[in-house]
Amino acid sequence: MTRMSLTREEVLAAAGSLVRQHGPAALTMRKLAAELGTAVTSIYWHVGNRESLLDALVERTVEELGEIRPRGRTPADRIVSVARALRRELRARPHLIAMVHERGLTERMFLPAQQALVHEVHAAGLRGARAAQAVRAVQFQVVGYVLVERNRERAPVQRPDEEELWDTGAAPAEHDPALARSLAGPVDQDRLFTDSVRALVTGLLTGSTGRP
Known part of the structure; x- marks a missing residue:
């Protein structure tokens, strides 16, 4: 069942969790969408393409430190x-x-x-x-x-x-x-x-x- 609502922070948190566990190579838009129970298009809407997502994860990591x-x-x-x-x-x-x-x-x-x-x-x-x-x-x-x-x-x-x-x-x-x-x-x-x-x-x- 596809989620009706999703926030950018939820996308970044889920993506960060995948990278922490398996490395950046394991992070695909399809895998992330499946993890969140949403459509791939929803991921793109919130964070852009995969490179934009990785850039956002880097910025988030810098902020957390x-x-x-x-x-x-x-x-x-x-x-x-x-x-x-x-x-x-x-x-x-x-x-x-x-x-x-x-x-x-x-x-x-x-x-x-x-x-x-x-x-x-x-x-x-x-x-x-x-x-x-x-x-x-x-x-x-x-x-x-x-x-x-x-x-x-x-x-x-x-x-x-x-x-x-x-x-x-x-x-x-x-x-x-x-x-x-x-x-x-x-x-x-x-x-x-x-x-x-x-x-x-x-x-x-x-x-x-x-x-x-």
Whole structure:
């Protein structure tokens, strides 16, 4: 049964869901119309052709990345919250983020998160080049971490894997069995990310750059 009413936002939401699950190649006007229970002509009326639909999805993704809001009592807490939210959003829509990148809008997409970080590093007392360095360090930490996560997820099965390697008493962990057990166990990605960002932020805000 064909739907009698449909909004542009409903079309974009359904199209975005298809792309998130299966990638842009899976998005056809017929498949989208079937998903929405409407005629293909109705899709065209709301969003134009497929290229126009993809452009609209890119714009929608850019807008959604602009909705990140800092949370926490201190500038450091709020910076970490921005980093966590940005990682979550990037992880949730890899195909859409790739489309944004392909259209040359990556910097525009990251601008709201950068602006939020600028506000917090200013609140922490950083200014000028040092503030800019802090903002970029946090942004690159997030993006780099997400890329490593994706690469690990797509990597072929490792034989021997990390658990097997460290279970056999790999040096130099032979005198630190607790370390070996931890490296042989599963990785808590959320905790590792939060700990690494917090350590980075602490160093940035206290001026501890690690350089001699």
